[in-house]
Amino acid sequence: MDRELLLLRVDRGALRGLRCMACGAPLDGSRVLGYPHSGGTVVLGGTRLWAFIECRRCRYQNSLVGLGVDGGGVRVLGAERLGR
Numbered sequence: 461m462d463r464e465l466l467l468l469r470v471d472r473g474a475l476r477g478l479r480c481m482a483c484g485a486p487l488d489g490s491r492v493l494g495y496p497h498s499g500g501t502v503v504l505g506g507t508r509l510w511a512f513i514e515c516r517r518c519r520y521q522n523s524l525v526g527l528g529v530d531g532g533g534v535r536v537l538g539a540e541r542l543g544r
């Protein structure tokens with residue numbers, strides 16, 4: 461897989477109550493994106509993904525690592541390719 465961006469459908473339980481690190485807006489409902497990366501903490505079908513939540517207000521890409529979310533606790537239900 462290349463660096464193609466994926467729109468991730470996740471069990472949002474582990475993501476509840478998070479706020480954007482740039483503007484402070486709640487991230488509930490903001491889309492979760494990711495791309496294959498060896499250092500990723502979220503796993504989809506055996507592939508590690510670097511995942512982040514894109515703030516709906518300011519578009520800042522909040523990485524799960526930066527938000528302090530343990531990616532291993534985030535269950536990916538599906539993914540859709542967004543292209544580049």
Ligand SMILES: [Zn+2]
Binds near residue numbers: 484
């Ligand atoms: Zn923001």
